[in-house]
Amino acid sequence: MRRTAAALIIGNEILSGKIADTNTTYLARGLFELGIELRRVVVCPDEIDTISRELSELRTSHDLVFTSGGVGPTHDDVTIEGVAASFERPVVQSEGVAKMIRHYYGERTNDAHLRMANMPEGGEMIRSSDAPWPTVVIENVFVLPGVPEIFELKFNDLRRRLDQGQEFHSRAVFTLSGEGEIASLLERIAKAFPGVMVGSYVKWKAEDYRTKVTFDGNDREAVEKAADMLIGELAPDLFVRRE
Amino acid sequence: MRRTAAALIIGNEILSGKIADTNTTYLARGLFELGIELRRVVVCPDEIDTISRELSELRTSHDLVFTSGGVGPTHDDVTIEGVAASFERPVVQSEGVAKMIRHYYGERTNDAHLRMANMPEGGEMIRSSDAPWPTVVIENVFVLPGVPEIFELKFNDLRRRLDQGQEFHSRAVFTLSGEGEIASLLERIAKAFPGVMVGSYVKWKAEDYRTKVTFDGNDREAVEKAADMLIGELAPDLFVRRE
Numbered sequence: 001m002r003r004t005a006a007a008l009i010i011g012n013e014i015l016s017g018k019i020a021d022t023n024t025t026y027l028a029r030g031l032f033e034l035g036i037e038l039r040r041v042v043v044c045p046d047e048i049d050t051i052s053r054e055l056s057e058l059r060t061s062h063d064l065v066f067t068s069g070g071v072g073p074t075h076d077d078v079t080i081e082g083v084a085a086s087f088e089r090p091v092v093q094s095e096g097v098a099k100m101i102r103h104y105y106g107e108r109t110n111d112a113h114l115r116m117a118n119m120p121e122g123g124e125m126i127r128s129s130d131a132p133w134p135t136v137v138i139e140n141v142f143v144l145p146g147v148p149e150i151f152e153l154k155f156n157d158l159r160r161r162l163d164q165g166q167e168f169h170s171r172a173v174f175t176l177s178g179e180g181e182i183a184s185l186l187e188r189i190a191k192a193f194p195g196v197m198v199g200s201y202v203k204w205k206a207e208d209y210r211t212k213v214t215f216d217g218n219d220r221e222a223v224e225k226a227a228d229m230l231i232g233e234l235a236p237d238l239f240v241r242r243e
Numbered sequence: 244m245r246r247t248a249a250a251l252i253i254g255n256e257i258l259s260g261k262i263a264d265t266n267t268t269y270l271a272r273g274l275f276e277l278g279i280e281l282r283r284v285v286v287c288p289d290e291i292d293t294i295s296r297e298l299s300e301l302r303t304s305h306d307l308v309f310t311s312g313g314v315g316p317t318h319d320d321v322t323i324e325g326v327a328a329s330f331e332r333p334v335v336q337s338e339g340v341a342k343m344i345r346h347y348y349g350e351r352t353n354d355a356h357l358r359m360a361n362m363p364e365g366g367e368m369i370r371s372s373d374a375p376w377p378t379v380v381i382e383n384v385f386v387l388p389g390v391p392e393i394f395e396l397k398f399n400d401l402r403r404r405l406d407q408g409q410e411f412h413s414r415a416v417f418t419l420s421g422e423g424e425i426a427s428l429l430e431r432i433a434k435a436f437p438g439v440m441v442g443s444y445v446k447w448k449a450e451d452y453r454t455k456v457t458f459d460g461n462d463r464e465a466v467e468k469a470a471d472m473l474i475g476e477l478a479p480d481l482f483v484r485r486e
Contacts, residue, residue: 013442015281017272018457020265024286029260038258041286043267073423074443075430105423112426149447180316180348183355187318199256200317204392214261 002166002218003036006058009043010051010069010079011146023068023144023151030155035166035218036064046070051082059086059141064162066155069146071136073112080136083143084120092121097134119143128157169220171227174209174240178202185233186213193226195219209240245409245461246279249301252286253294253312253322254389266311266387266394273398278409278461279307289313294325302329302384307405309398312389314379316355323379326386327363335364340377362386371400412463414470417452417483421445428476429456436469438462452483 007027013019024041031038039062044050051070059065070079084091097117102109116133119125125134135154136143142158144151175182179202190198196217203210215226231239250270256262267284274281282305287293294313302308313322327334340360345352359376362368366381378397379386385401387394418425422445433441439460446453458469474482 009284012440013444013457014267015271015284016275016440016442016459017268017270017281018442019444020268022263024257025260025263027260028258032259038260039288041252041258041284043284045282072443072445074426075433076442108424110423110427113423115426147445147447180353180356181351183317183358184353190318197255197259199259199261199319200315201256201262202315202390204390214256216259 003063003164005031005036005038005064005066006040006062007038007042008051008054008058008065008067009041010046010067010082011043012045012076014043014069015045019146021068022148023146026148026152027066027068027155030159032168032216034159034162035164035168036162046076046078048078048082048085051079052085055083055086055141059139063140065141067141067143068151071116071143071145073115077115079143080115080118080120083136083138083141087120087122087138089121091118093117094119094125094134097125100133126157128154166218168216168218169223171215171223172243173213173215173227173230173234174243175211175213175230175234176209176238176240177211177234179211182211182213182230182234185230189226189229192229193217193222196222196226198226246306246407248274248279248281248307248309249283249305250281250285251294251297251301251308251310252284253289253310253325254286255288255319257286257312258288262389264311265391266389269391269395270309270311270398273402275411275459277402277405278407278411279405289319289321291321291325291328294322295328298326298329298384302382306383308384310384310386311394314359314386314388316358320358322386323358323361323363326379326381326384330363330365330381332364334361336360337362337368337377340368343376369400371397409461411459411461412466414458414466415486416456416458416470416473416477417486418454418456418473418477418481419452419483420454420477420481422454425454425456425473425477428473432469432472435472436460436465439465439469441469 014021070077094117119136123136123138127134199214201212215223217223257264313320337360362379366379368377370377442457444455458466460466
């Protein structure tokens with residue numbers, strides 16, 4: 001069975017357009033490479049009740065959930081409180097992380113800094129080789145920071161943990177045909193290969209092709225055959241290349 | 244009362260990381276400028292039932308909903324069917340748009356092309372000056388295409404319709420202080436000016452500042468005063484600039 005995942009992207013700055021979220025795309029690509037199906041992404045504001053409600057829905061309907069954002073030291077960083085509320089557990093301080101923070105900030109350490117040692121009771125702090133701070137994990141929920149550089153470092157660490165050798169295989173066929181002209185052919189291919197996801201993308205700006213058709217699935221042979229079927233039925237002068 | 248909005252971003256290509264969604268950020272900025280509060284964004288796959296279920300939730304809990312994607316001619320473009328299902332209405336063909344499509348494609352016109360003339364019964368096709376095709380609107384739901392160039396053209400047309408002169412005012416203060424050092428000050432400012440949203444963003448890579456603090460709200464004077472309070476209480480050598 002293919003594992004499913006969801007993401008909860010937390011932050012007023014994304015909903016007001018101040019910051020463009022790049023973590024969703026990074027996560028989506030990473031999960032795709034691991035053969036994990038990202039089914040749903042929700043972006044919500046920094047509000048404890050909202051985070052709790054959204055997370056409760058996502059974590060009970062998907063195998064894995066990744067949150068992004070809201071784990072810094074300021075008043076609007078309430079993700080840990082929201083996650084704890086979803087699990088109906090109190091927020092506790094990780095002694096190990098509090099020690100790391102005191103070591104790092106020395107005499108300047110204050111309550112705001114120490115908020116970053118908080119986690120829901122029963123959570124786990126995963127240490128990693130590359131990232132400066134540990135990652136909070138509780139059951140099937142991974143709590144990641146919003147800063148893209150750190151999000152990416154931490155996700156890359158988690159990859160090893162999540163890899164079960166179920167990667168997707170992908171092929172792409174580039175054609176000069178418009179999308180409308182091959183729509184019924186693509187539908188037939190999708191029906192002939194039910195385990196293969198068939199996607200088509202129109203290039204709006206000029207390129208050497210007009211439509212890119214993608215084939216993805218866990219079964220490499222079925223993916224190749226689906227691509228073969230398209231090329232076989234396409235008028236030869238409309239075929240550009242296969243990747 | 245501030246109007247609220249939600250977005251439903253539809254497309255397997257975004258959930259598999261093949262395409263980075265830029266429409267959310269564009270929409271978020273545009274709504275912010277209009278003083279409309281974007282409260283929730285959901286990304287979902289190209290599935291009629293899923294689109295219908297997500298949309299039903301979003302459109303009954305927000306003043307305005309914008310969808311992006313899934314309106315092309317291929318088998319996986321099922322947004323119109325999903326929107327119609329959410330409103331429990333049949334899909335009908337707009338005669339005006341079908342005529343435009345026949346005019347454009349001439350003899351090559353096929354059923355796939357004509358799918359782009361579909362809309363839920365009772366919907367409206369809004370013609371615009373700049374965009375090549377009209378936009379489907381039904382009650383409080385605006386159905387926009389996923390291709391960013393066209394999404395942006397169409398949204399810009401809608402701006403005039405949506406503008407009610409409730410824009411947000413914004414100020415930013417750049418400081419050399421770390422986020423943790425000013426966390427309690429920011430909390431006091433947020434409490435002193437309840438109508439002002441206070442945000443803080445750490446610059447990870449080297450810049451001339453460490454933390455950017457933003458103040459946003461409909462009341463220009465309150466926004467200015469909140470920024471003044473931060474600058475007044477900040478140690479002078481930590482202040483970089485105000486924008």
